[in-house]
Amino acid sequence: MSTFAKRERLLLADLLETAGPDAPTLCEGWRTRDLAAHVVVRERRPDAAGGALIKPLASRLEKVLEEYAAKPYEELIQLIRTGPPRFSPFQLKQIDEAANTVEFYVHTEDVRRAQPDWTPRELDSVFQDALWSRLERTARLLGRGIPTGLVLRRPDGQTAVAHRGTPVVTVTGEPSELLLFAFGRQSAARVDLDGEQDAIAKLSETKQLGI
Secondary structure, eight states: HHHHHHHHHHHHHHHHHHHHHOOOOOSTTTHHHHHHHHHHHHHHHHHHHGGGOOOGGGHHHHHHHHHTTTSSSHHHHHHEEEEEOOOGGGGGGHHHHEEEEEHHHHHHHHHHHTTTTTOOOOOOOHHHHHHHHHHHHHHHHHHTTTTEEEEEEOOOOOOEEOOOSEEEEEEEEHHHHHHHTTTTOOOOOOOOOSSSSSHHHHHHHHSOOOO
């Protein structure tokens, strides 16, 4: 597995283990047990995981998620920690890096930032650049359904347009924080918003950000 994806995978597993099965997360309606089941199903049950994007498969995904959530919590944590099955495409380093770096980073923060005493992680510049690269490529997908224009801006001035439209809201922050914002974790992201107040309010409350 690649460096970033592996690091975030192990950190997520450790956090889930420490938090226990019934801790809150930033994922609406999910406790840590539900989040752990989601991660395992995504890697190990491709026959059901597509239900996250394909509506006709949604009921099957829900059933499989319930089945995995009913497993012993320690088993779910171990499945996350040890990674995908031997013949899974996620075993390929390039696919693991492309598909799991952001996935595990976001879910790690879903656990961390749902706790009352959380503090921001210190992330090195190489990882921040890697997150920015992924955000640049997916920004328009993440922002496709929102009610305002949206520009994501790094402190150094680099920008990515997530949605064209007016009025425009510019969101400034480190790539890690912009990524969380763009994935629908607006209230937990440490960012600055600039634009018309009505547009900022709409953007802060919308549930249309993310995949």
